[in-house]
Amino acid sequence: MIEIFTDGASSGNPGPGGYGTILRSGQHYKELSEGFRKTTNNRMELMAVIKGLEALKNPGQQVTVYSDSKYVIDAIEKRWLDGWLKKGFAGKKNKDLWLRYLQVAKLHQVRFVWVKGHAGHPENERCDRLAVAAGQQRDLKIDSVFEMESSKGLS
Known part of the structure; x- marks a missing residue:
C-alpha cells in the first residue's frame, strides 16, 4: 500500500504558487x-496528486491519496470528471491537468x-509548508498552459 499526501498553494490565485507531495510506503518516504x-x-x-502518481515506479499499485482539496476529491469521487470529459471540458478549467491525471491514474x-x-494532520501540514x-x-x-490560456482569457 502506497500513501500519497498532497497540498497546493497559490498567492494571489492566480499568482505564484506551488505544490507539496509526500509518498510513503513502509519505510520508504519521499517529498516532492x-x-x-x-x-x-x-x-x-x-498537480500535487499527479506528481505523486507519476513518481510511482511500478504500475498496478494500490494507492491512497490524502488531500484537503474538495475540488480534486469531489471531481473524482462525485464523478464530475466523467461529465466534464464527455462534454469536452466545455467551460471547465484545468483540462490539461485533468487529462494528465486520467492517464496516470489508470495505471x-x-x-x-x-x-x-x-487542522493538525502532520503530513497535510508538511505538504502545505512544502507547497x-x-x-x-x-x-x-x-506553467505554460495556464499562462497561455490566461493570456487568451480562457482561464
Whole structure:
C-alpha cells in the first residue's frame, strides 16, 4: 500500500504558487515540490496528486491519496470528471491537468481520502509548508498552459 499526501498553494490565485507531495510506503518516504510563477490553488492541488502518481515506479499499485482539496476529491469521487470529459471540458478549467491525471491514474488502483486542511494532520501540514515554500522560490517554473490560456482569457 502506497500513501500519497498532497497540498497546493497559490498567492494571489492566480499568482505564484506551488505544490507539496509526500509518498510513503513502509519505510520508504519521499517529498516532492515545485513552484510556478503564475498558477492557481486548484491547479497546484491537482498537480500535487499527479506528481505523486507519476513518481510511482511500478504500475498496478494500490494507492491512497490524502488531500484537503474538495475540488480534486469531489471531481473524482462525485464523478464530475466523467461529465466534464464527455462534454469536452466545455467551460471547465484545468483540462490539461485533468487529462494528465486520467492517464496516470489508470495505471493504479487509486482511492481518495479527504483531510481537513490546517487542522493538525502532520503530513497535510508538511505538504502545505512544502507547497508554500515552493511558490516562494526565486526561479519559479512556467506553467505554460495556464499562462497561455490566461493570456487568451480562457482561464
